[in-house]
Amino acid sequence: MEEILKVEGLKTSFMTSSGEVQAVRGVSFTVHKGEILGIVGESGSGKSVTSMTILRLLADTARIKEGSIQFEGKDLTKCNEKEMRAIRGQKIAMIFQDPMSSLNPLIPVGRQVEEMMKIHHPELKPEELKQRTLELFEQVRIPEPEKRLKSYPHEFSGGMRQRVMIAMALANHPDLLIADEPTTALDVTIQDQILKQLRTLQKQYDTSIIFITHDLGVVAELCDRVVVMYGGLVMEEAGIDEIFEHPLHPYTLGLLASIPGINKDKAERLQSIPGSPPDMTNPPKGCPFAPRCPYARNICAAECPPYVQAGGHRAMCWLLQPDAPAEGNPLYGKLAAAEKEAK
Ligand SMILES: Nc1ncnc2c1ncn2[C@@H]1O[C@H](COP(=O)(O)OP(=O)(O)OP(=O)(O)O)[C@@H](O)[C@H]1O
Ligand SMILES: [Mg+2]
Known part of the structure:
Protein backbone atom coordinates (compact mmCIF):
# COMPACT_ATOMS: atom_id res chain seq x y z
CA MET A 1 0.00 0.00 0.00
CA ILE A 92 -3.35 17.98 5.48
CA ALA A 93 -6.39 19.18 7.42
CA MET A 94 -7.08 19.00 11.13
CA ILE A 95 -10.16 18.69 13.33
CA PHE A 96 -9.67 19.68 16.96
CA GLN A 97 -11.40 18.54 20.12
CA ASP A 98 -12.99 21.90 20.75
CA PRO A 99 -14.49 23.38 17.57
CA MET A 100 -15.25 26.67 19.36
CA SER A 101 -11.54 27.39 19.60
CA SER A 102 -11.03 26.93 15.87
CA LEU A 103 -14.15 28.71 14.60
CA ASN A 104 -14.31 32.49 14.50
CA PRO A 105 -17.31 33.48 16.69
CA LEU A 106 -17.90 36.68 14.69
CA ILE A 107 -18.25 35.20 11.20
CA PRO A 108 -21.13 33.04 9.89
CA VAL A 109 -19.98 29.42 9.53
CA GLY A 110 -20.74 29.26 5.80
CA ARG A 111 -18.39 32.12 5.13
CA GLN A 112 -15.67 30.48 7.21
CA VAL A 113 -15.86 27.35 5.06
CA GLU A 114 -15.82 29.50 1.90
CA GLU A 115 -12.73 31.40 3.13
CA MET A 116 -11.00 28.09 3.74
CA MET A 117 -11.58 27.08 0.10
CA LYS A 118 -10.67 30.53 -1.23
CA ILE A 119 -7.18 30.44 0.33
CA HIS A 120 -6.26 27.42 -1.77
CA HIS A 121 -8.57 28.04 -4.73
CA PRO A 122 -8.62 31.78 -5.42
CA GLU A 123 -10.03 31.08 -8.90
CA LEU A 124 -13.43 30.01 -7.51
CA LYS A 125 -16.30 32.50 -8.01
CA PRO A 126 -18.57 33.47 -5.06
CA GLU A 127 -21.47 31.36 -6.41
CA GLU A 128 -19.21 28.34 -6.79
CA LEU A 129 -17.89 28.77 -3.26
CA LYS A 130 -21.42 28.96 -1.90
CA GLN A 131 -22.55 25.95 -3.92
CA ARG A 132 -19.62 23.85 -2.73
CA THR A 133 -20.16 24.84 0.88
CA LEU A 134 -23.81 23.91 0.58
CA GLU A 135 -22.85 20.49 -0.79
CA LEU A 136 -20.41 19.97 2.08
CA PHE A 137 -23.07 20.88 4.66
CA GLU A 138 -25.40 18.37 3.03
CA GLN A 139 -22.69 15.72 3.07
CA VAL A 140 -22.05 16.11 6.79
CA ARG A 141 -25.85 16.12 7.30
CA ILE A 142 -26.40 19.57 8.70
CA PRO A 143 -30.19 20.04 8.55
CA GLU A 144 -31.50 23.02 6.56
CA PRO A 145 -28.03 23.71 5.15
CA GLU A 146 -29.09 26.78 3.14
CA LYS A 147 -30.30 28.52 6.29
CA ARG A 148 -27.43 27.24 8.43
CA LEU A 149 -24.76 28.79 6.20
CA LYS A 150 -25.67 32.15 7.68
CA SER A 151 -25.64 31.01 11.33
CA TYR A 152 -22.91 31.92 13.78
CA PRO A 153 -20.96 29.23 15.67
CA HIS A 154 -22.77 29.89 18.99
CA GLU A 155 -26.10 29.10 17.30
CA PHE A 156 -24.98 25.50 16.75
CA SER A 157 -24.95 22.59 19.20
CA GLY A 158 -21.63 20.90 19.97
CA GLY A 159 -22.33 18.05 17.55
CA MET A 160 -23.37 20.43 14.75
CA ARG A 161 -20.27 22.58 15.30
CA GLN A 162 -18.13 19.48 14.98
CA ARG A 163 -19.90 18.76 11.66
CA VAL A 164 -19.02 22.27 10.48
CA MET A 165 -15.40 21.51 11.40
CA ILE A 166 -15.51 18.27 9.41
CA ALA A 167 -17.01 20.14 6.43
CA MET A 168 -14.25 22.70 6.70
CA ALA A 169 -11.55 20.07 7.00
CA LEU A 170 -12.85 18.24 3.92
CA ALA A 171 -13.43 21.41 1.90
CA ASN A 172 -10.22 21.04 -0.11
CA HIS A 173 -10.25 17.24 -0.26
CA PRO A 174 -7.11 16.78 1.84
CA PRO A 288 8.02 4.90 31.04
CA PHE A 289 5.26 2.50 32.08
CA ALA A 290 7.51 0.53 34.49
CA PRO A 291 6.43 2.44 37.66
CA ARG A 292 2.78 1.47 36.99
CA CYS A 293 3.34 -1.92 35.40
CA PRO A 294 2.20 -4.97 37.41
CA TYR A 295 4.83 -7.10 35.61
CA ALA A 296 7.81 -4.74 35.91
CA ARG A 297 11.25 -6.17 36.71
CA ASN A 298 14.45 -4.40 37.70
CA ILE A 299 15.60 -4.06 34.12
CA CYS A 300 12.37 -2.24 33.12
CA ALA A 301 13.27 0.79 35.22
CA ALA A 302 16.93 0.70 34.19
CA GLU A 303 16.76 0.49 30.42
CA CYS A 304 14.33 1.02 27.56
CA PRO A 305 13.58 -2.28 25.77
CA PRO A 306 14.06 -2.63 22.00
CA TYR A 307 11.05 -3.28 19.77
CA VAL A 308 9.99 -6.80 18.98
CA GLN A 309 8.40 -6.90 15.55
CA ALA A 310 6.48 -9.56 13.67
CA GLY A 311 4.65 -8.50 10.54
CA GLY A 312 2.79 -5.28 11.22
CA HIS A 313 2.80 -5.86 14.99
CA ARG A 314 5.49 -4.35 17.21
CA ALA A 315 5.85 -3.66 20.90
CA MET A 316 8.57 -2.52 23.30
CA CYS A 317 8.52 -4.54 26.50
CA TRP A 318 11.19 -6.55 28.35
CA LEU A 319 8.66 -9.35 28.83
CA LEU A 320 8.95 -10.03 25.13
CA GLN A 321 12.72 -10.49 25.35
CA PRO A 322 13.27 -14.14 26.36
CA ASP A 323 16.82 -13.49 27.58
CA ALA A 324 16.04 -10.41 29.67
CA PRO A 325 17.05 -10.77 33.33
CA ALA A 326 14.00 -11.59 35.44
CA GLU A 327 15.18 -10.15 38.79
CA GLY A 328 12.60 -7.99 40.45
CA ASN A 329 9.72 -9.64 38.61
CA PRO A 330 6.86 -9.79 41.16
CA LEU A 331 6.38 -13.45 40.19
CA TYR A 332 10.11 -14.24 40.16
CA GLY A 333 10.52 -15.08 43.86
CA LYS A 334 7.33 -17.15 43.90
CA LEU A 335 8.33 -19.07 40.79
CA ALA A 336 11.78 -19.83 42.17
CA ALA A 337 10.24 -21.08 45.45
CA ALA A 338 7.69 -23.23 43.60
CA GLU A 339 10.45 -24.71 41.46
CA LYS A 340 12.55 -25.53 44.53
CA GLU A 341 9.57 -27.21 46.21
CA ALA A 342 8.82 -29.25 43.09
CA LYS A 343 12.38 -30.65 43.12
N1 LIG B 1 3.04 24.21 25.09
C1 LIG B 1 3.53 23.32 25.93
N2 LIG B 1 4.51 23.66 26.83
C2 LIG B 1 5.02 22.75 27.68
N3 LIG B 1 4.65 21.46 27.74
C3 LIG B 1 3.69 21.07 26.90
C4 LIG B 1 3.08 21.97 25.96
N4 LIG B 1 2.15 21.27 25.24
C5 LIG B 1 2.18 20.01 25.71
N5 LIG B 1 3.10 19.87 26.70
C6 LIG B 1 3.42 18.65 27.46
O1 LIG B 1 3.74 17.64 26.52
C7 LIG B 1 3.29 16.36 26.98
C8 LIG B 1 2.44 15.71 25.91
O2 LIG B 1 1.26 16.49 25.74
P1 LIG B 1 0.14 16.19 24.67
O3 LIG B 1 -0.73 17.39 24.62
O4 LIG B 1 0.75 15.74 23.40
O5 LIG B 1 -0.63 15.00 25.34
P2 LIG B 1 -1.88 14.21 24.75
O6 LIG B 1 -1.46 12.79 24.60
O7 LIG B 1 -2.41 14.90 23.57
O8 LIG B 1 -2.90 14.30 25.98
P3 LIG B 1 -4.49 14.61 26.00
O9 LIG B 1 -5.15 13.27 25.84
O10 LIG B 1 -4.71 15.19 27.35
O11 LIG B 1 -4.81 15.56 24.90
C9 LIG B 1 2.56 16.63 28.28
O12 LIG B 1 3.45 16.34 29.35
C10 LIG B 1 2.24 18.10 28.22
O13 LIG B 1 2.18 18.66 29.51
MG1 LIG C 1 -4.18 15.93 23.16
Whole structure:
Protein backbone atom coordinates (compact mmCIF):
# COMPACT_ATOMS: atom_id res chain seq x y z
CA MET A 1 0.00 0.00 0.00
CA GLU A 2 1.17 3.50 -0.80
CA GLU A 3 2.71 5.36 2.16
CA ILE A 4 1.48 8.91 2.41
CA LEU A 5 3.06 9.93 5.71
CA LYS A 6 6.19 8.53 7.33
CA VAL A 7 7.21 9.77 10.76
CA GLU A 8 10.65 8.56 11.83
CA GLY A 9 12.42 8.96 15.17
CA LEU A 10 10.53 12.14 15.98
CA LYS A 11 11.55 14.02 19.13
CA THR A 12 9.79 17.24 20.16
CA SER A 13 10.49 19.15 23.36
CA PHE A 14 9.30 22.37 25.00
CA MET A 15 11.87 24.65 26.57
CA THR A 16 10.15 25.95 29.71
CA SER A 17 11.30 27.82 32.82
CA SER A 18 11.12 24.55 34.75
CA GLY A 19 13.25 22.71 32.20
CA GLU A 20 12.92 20.76 28.98
CA VAL A 21 9.56 18.98 28.64
CA GLN A 22 10.37 15.95 26.49
CA ALA A 23 6.87 15.49 25.11
CA VAL A 24 7.74 13.25 22.15
CA ARG A 25 10.86 11.13 22.56
CA GLY A 26 11.39 9.08 19.42
CA VAL A 27 8.14 8.28 17.65
CA SER A 28 7.89 6.42 14.34
CA PHE A 29 4.83 5.34 12.36
CA THR A 30 3.49 5.28 8.82
CA VAL A 31 0.11 6.20 7.39
CA HIS A 32 -0.98 4.47 4.19
CA LYS A 33 -3.26 5.81 1.49
CA GLY A 34 -6.93 5.56 2.46
CA GLU A 35 -6.41 4.05 5.91
CA ILE A 36 -7.52 5.21 9.34
CA LEU A 37 -4.73 5.05 11.87
CA GLY A 38 -5.69 5.42 15.52
CA ILE A 39 -3.29 6.99 18.01
CA VAL A 40 -4.38 6.04 21.49
CA GLY A 41 -2.98 6.79 24.93
CA GLU A 42 -3.80 8.50 28.20
CA SER A 43 -3.62 12.23 28.75
CA GLY A 44 -0.09 13.58 28.38
CA SER A 45 1.26 10.68 26.31
CA GLY A 46 2.28 12.99 23.47
CA LYS A 47 -0.54 12.42 20.96
CA SER A 48 -1.36 16.07 20.30
CA VAL A 49 2.26 17.20 20.29
CA THR A 50 2.95 14.54 17.63
CA SER A 51 0.12 15.84 15.44
CA MET A 52 0.98 19.49 16.03
CA THR A 53 4.55 18.68 15.01
CA ILE A 54 3.29 17.14 11.74
CA LEU A 55 1.33 20.33 10.99
CA ARG A 56 4.06 22.55 12.49
CA LEU A 57 1.54 24.31 14.71
CA LEU A 58 3.69 24.15 17.84
CA ALA A 59 4.19 26.87 20.45
CA ASP A 60 7.27 29.08 20.08
CA THR A 61 8.89 27.26 22.98
CA ALA A 62 8.85 23.95 21.06
CA ARG A 63 11.86 22.42 19.35
CA ILE A 64 11.88 19.52 16.91
CA LYS A 65 15.05 17.90 18.17
CA GLU A 66 15.38 14.88 15.92
CA GLY A 67 13.61 12.85 13.28
CA SER A 68 11.82 13.39 10.02
CA ILE A 69 8.24 13.60 8.73
CA GLN A 70 8.05 12.55 5.08
CA PHE A 71 4.92 13.71 3.27
CA GLU A 72 4.58 13.73 -0.52
CA GLY A 73 8.30 13.97 -1.11
CA LYS A 74 8.94 16.66 1.51
CA ASP A 75 10.36 16.49 5.02
CA LEU A 76 7.86 18.60 6.96
CA THR A 77 10.36 19.17 9.78
CA LYS A 78 12.41 21.19 7.28
CA CYS A 79 9.60 23.18 5.61
CA ASN A 80 9.35 26.91 6.17
CA GLU A 81 6.12 28.68 7.15
CA LYS A 82 5.24 29.52 3.56
CA GLU A 83 5.55 25.87 2.47
CA MET A 84 3.54 24.75 5.49
CA ARG A 85 0.74 27.21 4.69
CA ALA A 86 0.37 25.58 1.27
CA ILE A 87 0.05 22.17 2.95
CA ARG A 88 -2.21 23.02 5.91
CA GLY A 89 -5.91 22.89 5.12
CA GLN A 90 -5.14 21.88 1.56
CA LYS A 91 -3.17 18.62 1.74
CA ILE A 92 -3.35 17.98 5.48
CA ALA A 93 -6.39 19.18 7.42
CA MET A 94 -7.08 19.00 11.13
CA ILE A 95 -10.16 18.69 13.33
CA PHE A 96 -9.67 19.68 16.96
CA GLN A 97 -11.40 18.54 20.12
CA ASP A 98 -12.99 21.90 20.75
CA PRO A 99 -14.49 23.38 17.57
CA MET A 100 -15.25 26.67 19.36
CA SER A 101 -11.54 27.39 19.60
CA SER A 102 -11.03 26.93 15.87
CA LEU A 103 -14.15 28.71 14.60
CA ASN A 104 -14.31 32.49 14.50
CA PRO A 105 -17.31 33.48 16.69
CA LEU A 106 -17.90 36.68 14.69
CA ILE A 107 -18.25 35.20 11.20
CA PRO A 108 -21.13 33.04 9.89
CA VAL A 109 -19.98 29.42 9.53
CA GLY A 110 -20.74 29.26 5.80
CA ARG A 111 -18.39 32.12 5.13
CA GLN A 112 -15.67 30.48 7.21
CA VAL A 113 -15.86 27.35 5.06
CA GLU A 114 -15.82 29.50 1.90
CA GLU A 115 -12.73 31.40 3.13
CA MET A 116 -11.00 28.09 3.74
CA MET A 117 -11.58 27.08 0.10
CA LYS A 118 -10.67 30.53 -1.23
CA ILE A 119 -7.18 30.44 0.33
CA HIS A 120 -6.26 27.42 -1.77
CA HIS A 121 -8.57 28.04 -4.73
CA PRO A 122 -8.62 31.78 -5.42
CA GLU A 123 -10.03 31.08 -8.90
CA LEU A 124 -13.43 30.01 -7.51
CA LYS A 125 -16.30 32.50 -8.01
CA PRO A 126 -18.57 33.47 -5.06
CA GLU A 127 -21.47 31.36 -6.41
CA GLU A 128 -19.21 28.34 -6.79
CA LEU A 129 -17.89 28.77 -3.26
CA LYS A 130 -21.42 28.96 -1.90
CA GLN A 131 -22.55 25.95 -3.92
CA ARG A 132 -19.62 23.85 -2.73
CA THR A 133 -20.16 24.84 0.88
CA LEU A 134 -23.81 23.91 0.58
CA GLU A 135 -22.85 20.49 -0.79
CA LEU A 136 -20.41 19.97 2.08
CA PHE A 137 -23.07 20.88 4.66
CA GLU A 138 -25.40 18.37 3.03
CA GLN A 139 -22.69 15.72 3.07
CA VAL A 140 -22.05 16.11 6.79
CA ARG A 141 -25.85 16.12 7.30
CA ILE A 142 -26.40 19.57 8.70
CA PRO A 143 -30.19 20.04 8.55
CA GLU A 144 -31.50 23.02 6.56
CA PRO A 145 -28.03 23.71 5.15
CA GLU A 146 -29.09 26.78 3.14
CA LYS A 147 -30.30 28.52 6.29
CA ARG A 148 -27.43 27.24 8.43
CA LEU A 149 -24.76 28.79 6.20
CA LYS A 150 -25.67 32.15 7.68
CA SER A 151 -25.64 31.01 11.33
CA TYR A 152 -22.91 31.92 13.78
CA PRO A 153 -20.96 29.23 15.67
CA HIS A 154 -22.77 29.89 18.99
CA GLU A 155 -26.10 29.10 17.30
CA PHE A 156 -24.98 25.50 16.75
CA SER A 157 -24.95 22.59 19.20
CA GLY A 158 -21.63 20.90 19.97
CA GLY A 159 -22.33 18.05 17.55
CA MET A 160 -23.37 20.43 14.75
CA ARG A 161 -20.27 22.58 15.30
CA GLN A 162 -18.13 19.48 14.98
CA ARG A 163 -19.90 18.76 11.66
CA VAL A 164 -19.02 22.27 10.48
CA MET A 165 -15.40 21.51 11.40
CA ILE A 166 -15.51 18.27 9.41
CA ALA A 167 -17.01 20.14 6.43
CA MET A 168 -14.25 22.70 6.70
CA ALA A 169 -11.55 20.07 7.00
CA LEU A 170 -12.85 18.24 3.92
CA ALA A 171 -13.43 21.41 1.90
CA ASN A 172 -10.22 21.04 -0.11
CA HIS A 173 -10.25 17.24 -0.26
CA PRO A 174 -7.11 16.78 1.84
CA ASP A 175 -4.95 13.68 1.40
CA LEU A 176 -4.59 13.41 5.17
CA LEU A 177 -7.01 14.39 7.91
CA ILE A 178 -5.83 14.57 11.51
CA ALA A 179 -8.71 14.37 13.97
CA ASP A 180 -7.58 15.07 17.54
CA GLU A 181 -10.25 13.72 19.92
CA PRO A 182 -13.01 15.27 17.79
CA THR A 183 -15.83 13.50 19.63
CA THR A 184 -14.63 13.50 23.24
CA ALA A 185 -16.79 16.45 24.25
CA LEU A 186 -19.94 15.00 22.66
CA ASP A 187 -22.51 12.60 24.05
CA VAL A 188 -22.34 8.98 22.94
CA THR A 189 -25.15 9.05 20.33
CA ILE A 190 -23.78 12.15 18.60
CA GLN A 191 -20.27 10.71 18.86
CA ASP A 192 -21.49 7.60 17.08
CA GLN A 193 -23.08 9.59 14.26
CA ILE A 194 -19.93 11.65 13.73
CA LEU A 195 -17.74 8.53 13.63
CA LYS A 196 -20.03 6.90 11.06
CA GLN A 197 -19.92 10.02 8.98
CA LEU A 198 -16.14 10.22 9.08
CA ARG A 199 -15.99 6.63 7.89
CA THR A 200 -18.37 7.35 4.99
CA LEU A 201 -16.55 10.49 3.92
CA GLN A 202 -13.19 8.77 4.23
CA LYS A 203 -14.38 6.05 1.83
CA GLN A 204 -15.87 8.57 -0.57
CA TYR A 205 -12.72 10.65 -0.86
CA ASP A 206 -10.17 7.91 -0.06
CA THR A 207 -8.72 10.26 2.56
CA SER A 208 -6.19 8.91 5.03
CA ILE A 209 -7.04 9.72 8.63
CA ILE A 210 -5.07 9.90 11.86
CA PHE A 211 -7.66 9.58 14.61
CA ILE A 212 -6.44 10.53 18.08
CA THR A 213 -8.34 9.34 21.13
CA HIS A 214 -7.84 7.90 24.61
CA ASP A 215 -10.66 5.44 24.03
CA LEU A 216 -9.75 2.06 22.54
CA GLY A 217 -13.49 1.42 22.12
CA VAL A 218 -13.68 4.23 19.56
CA VAL A 219 -10.56 2.89 17.86
CA ALA A 220 -12.27 -0.49 17.48
CA GLU A 221 -15.22 1.10 15.70
CA LEU A 222 -13.29 3.26 13.33
CA CYS A 223 -9.64 2.42 12.76
CA ASP A 224 -7.73 -0.03 10.59
CA ARG A 225 -4.56 0.10 12.65
CA VAL A 226 -3.53 1.55 15.98
CA VAL A 227 -0.46 3.09 17.58
CA VAL A 228 -0.46 3.00 21.39
CA MET A 229 1.50 5.88 22.93
CA TYR A 230 2.76 6.43 26.45
CA GLY A 231 5.37 8.76 27.90
CA GLY A 232 6.23 10.20 24.48
CA LEU A 233 6.94 6.77 22.99
CA VAL A 234 5.12 4.16 20.91
CA MET A 235 4.51 1.21 23.24
CA GLU A 236 2.76 -0.96 20.67
CA GLU A 237 1.46 -0.88 17.13
CA ALA A 238 -0.80 -3.41 15.41
CA GLY A 239 -3.75 -3.98 13.11
CA ILE A 240 -7.09 -3.46 14.77
CA ASP A 241 -8.06 -7.14 15.15
CA GLU A 242 -4.57 -8.04 16.28
CA ILE A 243 -4.50 -5.47 19.09
CA PHE A 244 -7.76 -6.80 20.56
CA GLU A 245 -6.95 -10.48 20.05
CA HIS A 246 -3.23 -10.52 20.87
CA PRO A 247 -2.25 -7.43 22.82
CA LEU A 248 1.42 -7.63 23.84
CA HIS A 249 2.17 -4.62 26.01
CA PRO A 250 0.96 -4.42 29.65
CA TYR A 251 -0.02 -0.80 28.98
CA THR A 252 -2.28 -1.89 26.12
CA LEU A 253 -3.77 -4.53 28.44
CA GLY A 254 -4.50 -1.77 30.95
CA LEU A 255 -6.22 0.34 28.29
CA LEU A 256 -8.25 -2.65 27.12
CA ALA A 257 -9.41 -3.30 30.67
CA SER A 258 -10.65 0.27 30.96
CA ILE A 259 -12.91 0.21 27.88
CA PRO A 260 -16.43 0.99 29.04
CA GLY A 261 -18.67 -1.98 28.41
CA ILE A 262 -22.39 -2.53 28.77
CA ASN A 263 -21.81 -5.93 30.32
CA LYS A 264 -19.60 -4.60 33.06
CA ASP A 265 -20.99 -3.25 36.28
CA LYS A 266 -20.35 0.33 37.25
CA ALA A 267 -17.30 -0.28 39.40
CA GLU A 268 -15.63 -2.22 36.63
CA ARG A 269 -16.53 0.33 34.03
CA LEU A 270 -14.61 2.97 35.93
CA GLN A 271 -11.54 0.80 36.24
CA SER A 272 -8.49 2.63 35.04
CA ILE A 273 -4.78 1.93 35.30
CA PRO A 274 -3.59 2.80 38.83
CA GLY A 275 -0.91 5.48 39.13
CA SER A 276 -0.20 8.51 37.00
CA PRO A 277 1.80 9.28 33.86
CA PRO A 278 5.47 10.32 34.18
CA ASP A 279 6.77 13.86 34.54
CA MET A 280 8.09 14.62 31.09
CA THR A 281 10.67 17.14 32.36
CA ASN A 282 12.36 14.17 33.94
CA PRO A 283 11.17 11.09 32.05
CA PRO A 284 12.14 7.65 33.39
CA LYS A 285 15.36 6.17 32.06
CA GLY A 286 13.75 2.82 31.29
CA CYS A 287 10.27 1.95 30.11
CA PRO A 288 8.02 4.90 31.04
CA PHE A 289 5.26 2.50 32.08
CA ALA A 290 7.51 0.53 34.49
CA PRO A 291 6.43 2.44 37.66
CA ARG A 292 2.78 1.47 36.99
CA CYS A 293 3.34 -1.92 35.40
CA PRO A 294 2.20 -4.97 37.41
CA TYR A 295 4.83 -7.10 35.61
CA ALA A 296 7.81 -4.74 35.91
CA ARG A 297 11.25 -6.17 36.71
CA ASN A 298 14.45 -4.40 37.70
CA ILE A 299 15.60 -4.06 34.12
CA CYS A 300 12.37 -2.24 33.12
CA ALA A 301 13.27 0.79 35.22
CA ALA A 302 16.93 0.70 34.19
CA GLU A 303 16.76 0.49 30.42
CA CYS A 304 14.33 1.02 27.56
CA PRO A 305 13.58 -2.28 25.77
CA PRO A 306 14.06 -2.63 22.00
CA TYR A 307 11.05 -3.28 19.77
CA VAL A 308 9.99 -6.80 18.98
CA GLN A 309 8.40 -6.90 15.55
CA ALA A 310 6.48 -9.56 13.67
CA GLY A 311 4.65 -8.50 10.54
CA GLY A 312 2.79 -5.28 11.22
CA HIS A 313 2.80 -5.86 14.99
CA ARG A 314 5.49 -4.35 17.21
CA ALA A 315 5.85 -3.66 20.90
CA MET A 316 8.57 -2.52 23.30
CA CYS A 317 8.52 -4.54 26.50
CA TRP A 318 11.19 -6.55 28.35
CA LEU A 319 8.66 -9.35 28.83
CA LEU A 320 8.95 -10.03 25.13
CA GLN A 321 12.72 -10.49 25.35
CA PRO A 322 13.27 -14.14 26.36
CA ASP A 323 16.82 -13.49 27.58
CA ALA A 324 16.04 -10.41 29.67
CA PRO A 325 17.05 -10.77 33.33
CA ALA A 326 14.00 -11.59 35.44
CA GLU A 327 15.18 -10.15 38.79
CA GLY A 328 12.60 -7.99 40.45
CA ASN A 329 9.72 -9.64 38.61
CA PRO A 330 6.86 -9.79 41.16
CA LEU A 331 6.38 -13.45 40.19
CA TYR A 332 10.11 -14.24 40.16
CA GLY A 333 10.52 -15.08 43.86
CA LYS A 334 7.33 -17.15 43.90
CA LEU A 335 8.33 -19.07 40.79
CA ALA A 336 11.78 -19.83 42.17
CA ALA A 337 10.24 -21.08 45.45
CA ALA A 338 7.69 -23.23 43.60
CA GLU A 339 10.45 -24.71 41.46
CA LYS A 340 12.55 -25.53 44.53
CA GLU A 341 9.57 -27.21 46.21
CA ALA A 342 8.82 -29.25 43.09
CA LYS A 343 12.38 -30.65 43.12
N1 LIG B 1 3.04 24.21 25.09
C1 LIG B 1 3.53 23.32 25.93
N2 LIG B 1 4.51 23.66 26.83
C2 LIG B 1 5.02 22.75 27.68
N3 LIG B 1 4.65 21.46 27.74
C3 LIG B 1 3.69 21.07 26.90
C4 LIG B 1 3.08 21.97 25.96
N4 LIG B 1 2.15 21.27 25.24
C5 LIG B 1 2.18 20.01 25.71
N5 LIG B 1 3.10 19.87 26.70
C6 LIG B 1 3.42 18.65 27.46
O1 LIG B 1 3.74 17.64 26.52
C7 LIG B 1 3.29 16.36 26.98
C8 LIG B 1 2.44 15.71 25.91
O2 LIG B 1 1.26 16.49 25.74
P1 LIG B 1 0.14 16.19 24.67
O3 LIG B 1 -0.73 17.39 24.62
O4 LIG B 1 0.75 15.74 23.40
O5 LIG B 1 -0.63 15.00 25.34
P2 LIG B 1 -1.88 14.21 24.75
O6 LIG B 1 -1.46 12.79 24.60
O7 LIG B 1 -2.41 14.90 23.57
O8 LIG B 1 -2.90 14.30 25.98
P3 LIG B 1 -4.49 14.61 26.00
O9 LIG B 1 -5.15 13.27 25.84
O10 LIG B 1 -4.71 15.19 27.35
O11 LIG B 1 -4.81 15.56 24.90
C9 LIG B 1 2.56 16.63 28.28
O12 LIG B 1 3.45 16.34 29.35
C10 LIG B 1 2.24 18.10 28.22
O13 LIG B 1 2.18 18.66 29.51
MG1 LIG C 1 -4.18 15.93 23.16
